[in-house]
Amino acid sequence: MACASCLVTDVIFDFCGVVLDWQCRAALAGHYPPELVDRICADDDPCGFFDYEDRMDHGELLAQVLPDVEREQGKELADVFADYIAxxxxxxxxxxxxMEELLGDLRKAGYGVWGLTNWSCETFHFAFEKFPQLERLLNGTVVSGVEKKFKPNADFYELALHRFGLKPDACVFFDDTAKNVTGAQQVGIRAFRFSTAEQARRDLASVGVRL
Known part of the structure; x- marks a missing residue:
């Protein structure tokens, strides 16, 4: 259990859905027929793209995943998946x-600001290339595809705490996925499910963070 009265010194953020807007559809629309894009991006994942990407987030490389995509979905969809990753x-x-303003305000107020993300080692570089301001906004980031550990498993949070030199009860964590919030809480980190930057500010204020 996190210490409800402990001083917060550091804030840890998930990436996609929290710091960055991730949209599979945005990478496919205009390149493929709308009906194919709709099928790939459907919530029930009939083409398996979310599942294949999840495997990459857990540490597998595209070269390991792509043969399964072709065997299970066919050559056409395998080519689309490879293009999507590229x-x-x-x-x-x-x-x-x-979020850019919130991260900046936290840094200015003296808080440590960190990233903890389930993301492929082969695509994570795009985040910092497209949004170079992340270099100054974050003190550091731990990436599941590099470490081959991932949320919501306790060892991934513990790895980040050790690497960043943080105490769990002095941290707050934000993620847009409920199970990842629970995972953080189970290792003693105060955690909130992210919805908007404005709500995150209110959540931070509720545990004594002053901006």
């Missing part, structure tokens, strides 16, 4: 509104 920066249309 143009992954198109899936990152913007930073989430208000």
């Amino acid at each position: 143009r992954y920066n198109d899936a990152l249309p913007r930073m989430i509104p208000g």
Whole structure:
């Protein structure tokens, strides 16, 4: 359990859906027929793109995943998936509104600001290439595809805490996925499910962060 009265010194953020707006559709629309894009991006993942990408987030390389895509979905969809990965920066249309300002305000106020993300080692570079301001806004980032550890498993949070030199009860974590929030809480980090930058500011204020 996190210490409810402990002083917060550091804030840790998930990337996609929190710091960056990730949209699979944005990388496919205009390149492929609308009906194919709709099928790939459907919530029930009939083409398996989200599942294949999740495998890459867990540490597998495209060369390991792509044969399964072709065997399970066919050559056409395998080619689309490979193209999607190659143009992954198109899936990152913007930073989430208000997040650049929030990260900057935290840094100015003296808080440590960190990233903890489930992301492929082969596509993570696009985030910093497209949004170079992340270099000055974040003190450091731990990436699942590099470490082959991932949320919501406890060892991934613990790796980040050790690498950043942080105490769990002095940290706050934001993620847009409920199970990842729970995972952080189980290692003693105060954690909130992210919805908007404005709500994140309110959540931070609730645990004594003053901006």
